[in-house]
Amino acid sequence: MDILNQFGIKPVLLAAQVVNFLVLLFILKRFLYKPILKVLKQRQDIVAKSLKDAEEIEQRLQKTEEEREKKLEHAALESKKLIDEATQASTQIIVEAHLKASGDMEKILEQGRQSLKLEKEKMQQEIREELADLVAISLEKVLKDSLDIQTQKKITRKAIHKL
Amino acid sequence: MKINKNTKLETIVKQLIKVSFIDGKLNPKKVKEIVDSLKTLSVGNAIPSLMLYLKGLKRELAKHRLVIETPVVLSSSQIDAIVEVVDRSILVYETEIIVNPTLLAGFRIKIGDEVYEDSVKDRINQLREKIYE
Numbered sequence A: 001m002d003i004l005n006q007f008g009i010k011p012v013l014l015a016a017q018v019v020n021f022l023v024l025l026f027i028l029k030r031f032l033y034k035p036i037l038k039v040l041k042q043r044q045d046i047v048a049k050s051l052k053d054a055e056e057i058e059q060r061l062q063k064t065e066e067e068r069e070k071k072l073e074h075a076a077l078e079s080k081k082l083i084d085e086a087t088q089a090s091t092q093i094i095v096e097a098h099l100k101a102s103g104d105m106e107k108i109l110e111q112g113r114q115s116l117k118l119e120k121e122k123m124q125q126e127i128r129e130e131l132a133d134l135v136a137i138s139l140e141k142v143l144k145d146s147l148d149i150q151t152q153k154k155i156t157r158k159a160i161h162k163l
Numbered sequence B: 001m002k003i004n005k006n007t008k009l010e011t012i013v014k015q016l017i018k019v020s021f022i023d024g025k026l027n028p029k030k031v032k033e034i035v036d037s038l039k040t041l042s043v044g045n046a047i048p049s050l051m052l053y054l055k056g057l058k059r060e061l062a063k064h065r066l067v068i069e070t071p072v073v074l075s076s077s078q079i080d081a082i083v084e085v086v087d088r089s090i091l092v093y094e095t096e097i098i099v100n101p102t103l104l105a106g107f108r109i110k111i112g113d114e115v116y117e118d119s120v121k122d123r124i125n126q127l128r129e130k131i132y133e
Helices: A002-006 A012-146 A147-163 B002-018 B027-039 B043-062 B076-087 B120-132
Strands: B067-069 B094-099 B104-109 B114-119
Touching: A002 B104, A012 B120, A147 B076, A147 B104, A147 B114, B002 B043, B002 B067, B027 B043, B043 B067, B067 B076, B076 B094, B076 B104, B114 B120
Parallel strands: B067 B094
Antiparallel strands: B067 B104, B104 B114
């Protein structure tokens, strides 16, 4: 106690200060630390949630990116397939068109040949007919001039005899 | 009824045409008799029967009408020879002679729808046909 007195410390005041300190501690704990801790906790939760959300968003983004990549790959494959098919179809069409053109050309040539043949035959027939008419007319003319009445009678008599 | 009536009439007219010819020659007396008897029928029957009879008569005469075409005038013996030959297959009621110089020589005979030709003109035509082929 003497030591306390020697240092100027009064026990009553010390006890009062201790009490005051406890009261202050209680008040601070009750009305300051708790709300602050609560706010901190809330903020911590929010941050944690934000982090979680961010992580989730990142995952989603990654997933979307993967899906996009997959879709792009699929689209590329599809387009390649379509291009291949189109190329194949166009080649086929060109080949068919070539074949058809060749066939048509052959057909046209054949028709032309037939037409020429018919035309030739028709011309030959016409020439034959004209020649026949010419021969007949010439013969008629020659015989008309050369056959005298006696010969005509003779031929007619022979014809009657043959009947 | 009308068809039956017409058919009957046609049959009768055919028989009348047949009896109008005696020994292959048209008998004018018989024809006159038939025409007179047909005239006695009612107007409705007389006109069609007379028309049928005359048409049939003409057809029958045409069937047995011999037409001889030659470029020269034929002697009666030559005509008789032709008629005799034709008469063997188709009875000749009438003969007509036509001088046709376009035949050049030979003759052409027609009886009914039948035609026989042995003329220079026909030979020329045959030659023309040969060349045509």
